[in-house]
Amino acid sequence: xxxxxxxxxxxxxxxxxxxxxxxxxxxxxxxxxxxxxxxxxxxxxxxxxxxxxxxxxxxxxxxxxxxxxxxxxxxxxxxxxxxxxxxxxxxxxxxxxxxxxxxxxxxxxxxxxxxxxxxxxxxxxxxxxxxxxxxxxxxxxxxxxxxxxxxxxxxxxxxxxxxxxxxxxxxxxxxxxxxxxxxxxxxxxxxxxxxxxxxxxxxxxxxxxxxxxxxxxxxxxxxxxxxxxxxxxxxxxxxxxxxxxxxxxxxxxxxxxxxxxxxxxxxxxxxxxxxxxxxxxxxxxxxxxxxxxxxxxxxxxxxxxxxxxxxxxxxxxxxxxxxxxxxxxxxxxxxxxxxxxxxxxxxxxxxxxxxxxxxxxxxxxxxxxxxxxxxxxxxxxxxxxxxxxxxxxxxxxxxxxxxxxxxxxxxxxxxxxxxxxxxxxxxxxxxxxxxxxxxxxxxxxxxxxxxxxxxxxxxxxxxxxxxxxxxxxxxxxxxxxxxxxxxxxxxxxxxxxxxxxxxxxxxxxxxxxxxxxxxxxxxxxxxxxxxxxxxxxxxxxxxxxxxxxxxxxxxxxxxxxxxxxxxx
Amino acid sequence: xxxxxxxxxxxxxxxxxxxxxxxxxxxxxxxxxxxxxxxxxxxxxxxxxxxxxxxxxxxxxxxxxxxxxxxxxxxxxxxxxxxxxxxxxxxxxxxxxxxxxxxxxxxxxxxxxxxxxxxxxxxxxxxxxxxxxxxxxxxxxxxxxxxxxxxxxxxxxxxxxxxxxxxxxxxxxxxxxxxxxxxxxxxxxxxxxxxxxxxxxxxxxxxxxxxxxxxxxxxxxxxxxxxxxxxxxxxxxxxxxxxxxxxxxxxxxxxxxxxxxxxxxxxxxxxxxxxxxxxxxxxxxxx
Numbered sequence: 001x002x003x004x005x006x007x008x009x010x011x012x013x014x015x016x017x018x019x020x021x022x023x024x025x026x027x028x029x030x031x032x033x034x035x036x037x038x039x040x041x042x043x044x045x046x047x048x049x050x051x052x053x054x055x056x057x058x059x060x061x062x063x064x065x066x067x068x069x070x071x072x073x074x075x076x077x078x079x080x081x082x083x084x085x086x087x088x089x090x091x092x093x094x095x096x097x098x099x100x101x102x103x104x105x106x107x108x109x110x111x112x113x114x115x116x117x118x119x120x121x122x123x124x125x126x127x128x129x130x131x132x133x134x135x136x137x138x139x140x141x142x143x144x145x146x147x148x149x150x151x152x153x154x155x156x157x158x159x160x161x162x163x164x165x166x167x168x169x170x171x172x173x174x175x176x177x178x179x180x181x182x183x184x185x186x187x188x189x190x191x192x193x194x195x196x197x198x199x200x201x202x203x204x205x206x207x208x209x210x211x212x213x214x215x216x217x218x219x220x221x222x223x224x225x226x227x228x229x230x231x232x233x234x235x236x237x238x239x240x241x242x243x244x245x246x247x248x249x250x251x252x253x254x255x256x257x258x259x260x261x262x263x264x265x266x267x268x269x270x271x272x273x274x275x276x277x278x279x280x281x282x283x284x285x286x287x288x289x290x291x292x293x294x295x296x297x298x299x300x301x302x303x304x305x306x307x308x309x310x311x312x313x314x315x316x317x318x319x320x321x322x323x324x325x326x327x328x329x330x331x332x333x334x335x336x337x338x339x340x341x342x343x344x345x346x347x348x349x350x351x352x353x354x355x356x357x358x359x360x361x362x363x364x365x366x367x368x369x370x371x372x373x374x375x376x377x378x379x380x381x382x383x384x385x386x387x388x389x390x391x392x393x394x395x396x397x398x399x400x401x402x403x404x405x406x407x408x409x410x411x412x413x414x415x416x417x418x419x420x421x422x423x424x425x426x427x428x429x430x431x432x433x434x435x436x437x438x439x440x441x442x443x444x445x446x447x448x449x450x451x452x453x454x455x456x457x458x459x460x461x462x463x464x465x466x467x468x469x470x471x472x473x474x475x476x477x478x479x480x481x482x483x484x485x486x487x488x489x490x491x492x493x494x495x496x497x498x499x500x501x502x503x504x505x506x507x508x509x510x511x512x513x514x515x516x517x518x519x520x521x522x523x524x525x526x527x528x529x530x531x532x533x534x535x536x537x538x539x540x541x542x543x544x545x546x547x548x549x550x551x552x553x554x555x556x557x558x559x560x561x562x563x564x565x566x567x568x
Numbered sequence: 569x570x571x572x573x574x575x576x577x578x579x580x581x582x583x584x585x586x587x588x589x590x591x592x593x594x595x596x597x598x599x600x601x602x603x604x605x606x607x608x609x610x611x612x613x614x615x616x617x618x619x620x621x622x623x624x625x626x627x628x629x630x631x632x633x634x635x636x637x638x639x640x641x642x643x644x645x646x647x648x649x650x651x652x653x654x655x656x657x658x659x660x661x662x663x664x665x666x667x668x669x670x671x672x673x674x675x676x677x678x679x680x681x682x683x684x685x686x687x688x689x690x691x692x693x694x695x696x697x698x699x700x701x702x703x704x705x706x707x708x709x710x711x712x713x714x715x716x717x718x719x720x721x722x723x724x725x726x727x728x729x730x731x732x733x734x735x736x737x738x739x740x741x742x743x744x745x746x747x748x749x750x751x752x753x754x755x756x757x758x759x760x761x762x763x764x765x766x767x768x769x770x771x772x773x774x775x776x777x778x779x780x781x782x783x784x785x786x787x788x789x790x791x792x793x794x795x796x797x798x799x800x801x802x803x804x805x806x807x808x809x810x811x812x813x814x815x816x817x818x819x820x821x822x823x824x825x826x827x828x829x830x831x832x833x834x835x836x837x838x839x840x841x842x843x844x845x846x847x848x849x850x851x852x853x854x855x
Contacts, residue, residue, distance in 0.1 A: 004847055005827040014612070014840075017831065028850040044640055076842030081615075082637065089839055090639075166644035171751035249591040400722040422668075422721055461720070479703045 018095055025075070036068045037075075038090070041096035042115050043137065046072075047085030053118045054111060101182070113145030130221075132169070136176060143180035150180070151188045158195055162202065170199045187222055194229055201236060210236055221451050227256035227263070231270050234277075242504070244542035250274040268297040272310065279313075282545040284321045288314065308337035308346060312353065318517050319357050327357050348377040348386060352393055359397050367397045388417040388426055392433065398438055425466070428457040432470055439477055447477050468494045468506060472513065484521050488514065508537035512550055515557070524561040531557055582812040583804050583838055587619045591796050592622050592777065596631070596739055599773045603766045606783040608747075612839030613801050615734045615779035624776060632658050632733065632740045638780075639746040640756070644714035646757035647722040655726075660733045668725035723761040726810060727771060730762075734773035747780030753786060767794045804835035812841065818849040 007020050026034045032055075039054040040046040048069045052061035055068075072078055073086055081087035088096070100108050116138050122132035139157060142150030154177050161169040177184075177192055184192065197212035213233050221229065230253035237246035245461035250270055257267045275290030291314050298306045311334035318327035331354050338346035355370035371394045378386030395410030411434050418426040435450030450472040458466040475490030491514045498506040531554035538547035587609075595602055609615055619635075626633040634657035636650070643650040655662040734740045742762065744750075750758065763784060765771045778784060788797060806822075806829045813820035820828075828848070832840040 004844065004851075005831055008831050012834070014610075017840060018612075018843075020845060021840060024847045025843065025850070077844055078837060082640070087639075089612065091839065161644075166642075166645075167753040168642035168644045168646065168751040171753070172640075172642040177748070199752075203756075205752065237656060344749070425720060565686065 007387065009536065015095055016090075018091060019099070022092065022095065024534075029071070032064065033068050033071045036072065038096060038100060039111060040072060040086075040291070042101065042111050043118075044140075045085045045087045050085070050115075050118060054114055056114075058325045059121070090559065096194040101112070102333050109145050110138075112141045116141035116145050116150075136173065139173075140176045140180065143177060144183050147180070147183045147185060147188065151177075151184060151191070155191065162198065165202070167199065167202055170202070171197075174199060187225070188215060190219055190221060191225055194225060194232075198232060201232065206236060206239060210240075223256050223260055224263075227253045227260065227266070230256065231266070231273065234273060238273070238277055240504070242541050243281050244540075246277050247274065247542070250277070265303060266295050266302075268294040268303075271297070272306075272313070275313065275317075279317050279320065281543060282320070284317055293315065304341060305339050305343075308334045308341075308343075311337070312350060315350075315353060315357075319353075319360065322360070322424075324361050328354065331357065344377050344381060348374045348390075351377070352390060355393060355397070359400055362400075364397055364401050368394060371397065384417055384421050385423060385426075388414045388421070388423065388430075392426075392430055395430075395433060395437075398439075399433070402440070404437055404441050408434065411437070424457050424461055425463070428454045428461075428463070428466055428470075432473065435470075435473060435477075439473070439480070443490055444477050444549065447536075448474065452475070464497050468497050468503075471497075472510070475513070475517075479517060479520070484517065485515055491517065495567070504537050504541055508534045508541075508546070508550070510542070511537070512553065515553070519557055519560070524557055524564065526563055527557050528561060582808050582815070583614055583617070583802060584808075585614070585621060585802050587802055588618055588798065589621060589625070591798075592625070595775050595796075596741075599739060599775065602792070602794055603771075603773075603775050603798055605775075605777045605798065606747075606786075606791075606795055607777070607779045607798045607801070608781060608783045609799065609801050610781060612837045614838040615801065616745055617838070618801060619745055619779045620742070626741050632660075632737050633743060634741075635743045635745065637745045638749040640749075643753060643754050646754045647719045647726070647761065650754060650757060651722065651726040651761065654742060655729060658730075658733060660729060662725070662729045663732070664724065664725035664728040666719065668721045686844055717726060718816050723757070726761050727765050730774055731771055734771065737773075739773045739775065741775045741777065744776065744778040745780070747778045747784065748779070748782050750784075759784065759786075767791065804829070804832070804838055804841060806835075808835065809841055809845065813845045813848075816845065816849060818845060818852065820845065820848065824848060 004020065004024055008017055012020075026037065029037065035042065036051055036055065040051065042054065043050055046069075048061040049059060051069055051072075052065040054058060055065060055105050057065060061069075070107045071085070071315070077089040078086050079089070087093075093506035097108075116258065119138035119141060123131050124137055126134050135153070135157065139150055139153040142153060144150070154173060158170055158173050161167075161173060174196060177195075181189060181192065185462060190527050193212055193216055197209045197216070200206075200209035200212060213229060213236065216225075216229055217233070230249045234246045234249035234253060237243070237249060250273055253270050254267060256276070257263045257270065271290045271294035275287045275294065277513045278284070278287035278290060291310050293308045295307060295314075298310060311330045314335060315327045318324075318330060321327075331350050334353075335347060335350045338344075338350060351370045351374035355367045355374065358364075358367035361367075371390050375387060375390040375394075378384075378390060391410050391414035395414060398404075398407035398410060400406075411430050415427060415430045415434070418424075418430060431450045431454035435447045435454065438444075438447035438450060451470050454470045454476075455467055458464070471490045471494035475487045475494070478484075478487035478490060491510060495510040495514065498510055511530045511534035515527040515534065518524070518527035518530065531550060535547055535550040535554055538544075538550055591605065593606065607615055607618065623633055623635060625631075634654050636653060636657075643653065651665060652662070654660075655665065730740065744758070762771075762774075762776060763786075766774060766776060783797060783799075791797065806825050809825040809828050809832075810820055813825070826839060828844045829835050831844060832838070835841070
């Protein structure tokens with residue numbers, strides 16, 4: 001019987017069996033091949049140059065290094081890797097590395113440092129297209145050899161990839177850093193978890209992101225991590241519609257940053273985020289205060305792009321406040337910067353926003369003039385998508401003017417472009433708007449046809465969220481026709497989606513809508529609990545403006561109910 | 569980057585994988601039935617080798633194929649990068665993809681942060697019933713909308729290009745190896761642009777085989793009617809052990825072959841078998 005089988009028992013795990021096999025190979029291989037067998041587990045892949053480098057020969061492989069490579073490639077667990085070299089089967093590499101770290105961590109670190117040096121040299125000599133890959137490898141090995149420097153490189157690379165929305169690269173970087181997690185300091189491990197949460201958030205995996213962030217919040221954090229985490233928790237709660245909690249976290253983030261005093265850019269971002277929550281809550285003055293603080297920082301650090309964005313946002317707030325003059329003033333300041341830096345996309349967007357202010361002011365001609373200026377830019381740069389967008393906005397002006405035929409004409413032009421370029425999401429929007437025009441004209445059948453078209457596209461695209469307003473609008477048509485049951489059915493379908501996606505703010509609106517429908521039918525017993533539900537949510541998430549309206553609705557329904565009981 | 573003369577005999581190629589290959593051949597012969605095969609198994613079971621055997625069949629039959637190995641690779645913005653990788657490997661000139669990019673070539677491709685308010689984008693109102701508001705106009709980021717639209721457009725262009733090629737060539741096969749290393753972004757694109765269109769019969773004559781420690785993130789019950797879901801691979805027999813030994817020039821005894829087979833979890837781990845037999849041979853040669 002062989003010696004190997006004597007050492008294998010049925011109780012051994014797969015990994016233990018593999019360990020026995022590998023020990024056997026090490027035993028019969030020539031000493032320098034056995035050594036290289038371990039060395040080559042360090043990099044993710046290897047070739048004769050890497051073997052030579054790890055053996056201390058520099059970048060010029062000796063004949064012996066070539067022979068070693070030949071010996072390694074005869075092993076069954078070695079295979080080609082992306083036409084770059086060779087790679088161990090992952091089971092083998094994982095086992096070799098784990099055993100090595102456990103048995104001789106100092107040697108492991110030294111070899112990792114040597115590997116980092118190799119990839120650093122390659123990165124320096126590489127073309128732009130190849131550099132990222134070499135740098136990733138350098139970072140990976142530095143994490144083992146000098147974790148502080150390695151993690152610094154990791155955070156730089158992760159931040160850069162995230163800023164360019166390179167999510168797969170972010171995922172790969174995280175995977176590499178996780179492989180070396182045991183080498184990291186406690187603080188860096190917490191940062192690593194934070195990065196995992198950030199990637200989950202960017203990938204719209206909110207539940208996962210929240211679980212990571214909330215888990216981190218209970219840990220002992222450095223001030224810089226705590227402020228970054230607070231800001232990102234604020235962002236997440238804003239997405240979820242939990243505004244009070246969002247505000248709470250943003251303010252904590254700002255307080256820490258202020259205390260630290262070395263992150264002005266971060267403060268400007270958090271002020272913008274906080275301002276956005278106040279804006280959607282209708283707390284205009286607080287929103288404006290935040291944006292102005294952000295603006296002051298942007299001016300100080302000379303970030304013109306962010307200044308233009310912030311001016312634009314201030315314009316939006318003043319438009320919401322119906323302070324048209326100031327809204328226009330801020331949009332124009334934004335426009336001046338876009339013009340100065342030659343950002344035509346920013347200009348077109350701001351022209352559209354100006355058009356919307358004039359539309360709200362019922363200055364139809366000026367509204368159209370601005371939308372047309374936006375249209376001219378989109379035509380100049382050949383942006384069909386933008387053209388369709390602006391025709392849709394022009395349709396909105398005619399719709400507001402109750403010039404139904406012209407509104408229809410604009411929407412149809414938008415629709416034609418969207419059909420031509422295959423923008424199905426856009427088509428869904430325009431079908432919806434056409435439905436609303438026909439609804440306003442009292443042409444219920446046609447309105448329903450368009451809403452149905454919209455729904456069909458949303459269904460095809462799997463865009464459940466897009467169905468919410470359409471079901472609501474369709475419900476509105478049935479309600480207007482006195483078809484109560486069908487109206488309720490539509491509202492409930494809309495509500496079901498809102499519940500599924502966890503949009504609490506939308507749910508509050510939806511409960512209110514259904515309650516109103518019951519109220520119209522005189523079903524006050526059904527209406528009152530729904531009004532209550534709506535108010536409860538609005539109060540909890542901190543939308544005081546709508547909560548107040550909801551309370552008024554509830555009080556009215558209760559009064560009606562009491563009066564009816566009195567009559568009875 | 570160094571010589572690449574493979575001297576070892578890929579151990580997984582010894583295994584017949586008969587049932588799995590039969591399923592694959594059935595998919596090629598009857599693409600209207602099922603066009604997807606998802607394979608999951610722990611490391612060392614021969615997943616990559618099985619995919620290589622399938623690929624060899626494609627090569628022999630002149631069926632266009634592509635092979636994407638997700639280990640150590642990342643495809644940011646996969647609607648463009650991964651789509652191109654697949655097209656390039658298939659030798660496909662992506663006419664629809666190029667057309668889809670045309671409207672963007674002269675203008676905005678940058679993702680910026682400005683907020684643009686869109687009138688009537690989706691007016692959430694039911695006859696003014698929304699908490700006494702006349703209208704709630706959604707505020708959206710134009711950049712987000714633009715990006716979403718671009719992705720949708722590229723996805724459909726990719727599907728169209730692939731469909732054209734498949735119609736022309738009769739069949740096209742995509743092998744996706746090391747699926748456990750696919751990022752969320754890549755997986756989401758693969759589901760939208762490749763796997764779902766196959767499930768929904770939008771793409772005909774295109775076959776996809778994934779191999780990895782996990783299947784794509786799917787609801788099994790939703791896919792089992794249109795995909796072969798394999799969560800184990802065929803085991804080796806003692807004859808396979810002997811065949812492998814013979815191929816590497818080692819005359820193995822019946823007893824050793826049987827011991828080897830047992831040590832490899834009764835033939836379920838080809839990786840271990842290869843190392844075992846090599847060790848036996850080395851021991852024999854050892855002075």
